[in-house]
Amino acid sequence: MIVNGKHAGSWRYAFFLLLIASFVINCSQTKELAEMRSRVISPSDITNFHPEMSIKIGWVPYKNQKLVQTDRNEWKIVAHDTGDKAGYIPTMVITYPESGDSTMLDMGIKNELLGKLIKHSAMTMEPIRRPFVEFFEEAKCQKCHPADVKVDFGYQADKSLDWDYVGVLNVSEDH
Numbered sequence: 001m002i003v004n005g006k007h008a009g010s011w012r013y014a015f016f017l018l019l020i021a022s023f024v025i026n027c028s029q030t031k032e033l034a035e036m037r038s039r040v041i042s043p044s045d046i047t048n049f050h051p052e053m054s055i056k057i058g059w060v061p062y063k064n065q066k067l068v069q070t071d072r073n074e075w076k077i078v079a080h081d082t083g084d085k086a087g088y089i090p091t092m093v094i095t096y097p098e099s100g101d102s103t104m105l106d107m108g109i110k111n112e113l114l115g116k117l118i119k120h121s122a123m124t125m126e127p128i129r130r131p132f133v134e135f136f137e138e139a140k141c142q143k144c145h146p147a148d149v150k151v152d153f154g155y156q157a158d159k160s161l162d163w164d165y166v167g168v169l170n171v172s173e174d175h
Helices: 002-035 111-124 132-138
Strands: 054-063 066-069 075-078 086-096 101-106
Touching: 086 111, 111 132
Parallel strands: none
Antiparallel strands: 054 086, 066 075, 086 101
């Protein structure tokens, strides 16, 4: 019977230690949550704005040309025939009214790249220019942000986008 009393006492001792440990762990987590910081913003109290940028759709005339092979195994573009297709190709024109800079982007540009270009240009106040890789490298976010604020638009990590896309828009017969 004495042996059983010793086991009962050690069981109670272990239970109280577990109870104290769980109390300490739970209290420390609550303390950490209480120390977190939050930011309250008021969108109606904007103090200043970055310069404007404007996006318009323009129509650029085109006329099909023919690429023919010469007798010397060279290729050249020949003059327009009366039967060559002519029309207009849509293009996006991004202008910066304060600086007078503008950039033309064809409609074949990938949506992800277009979004990143517009966002990066608006945030860094740098006009979009080609090659896009150099634009992203030179238009630094740290111009506006303090050094301790980490800013990453994710443009370098996304290798699926063709950053220097110039593109030739395929024109359907409807245009």
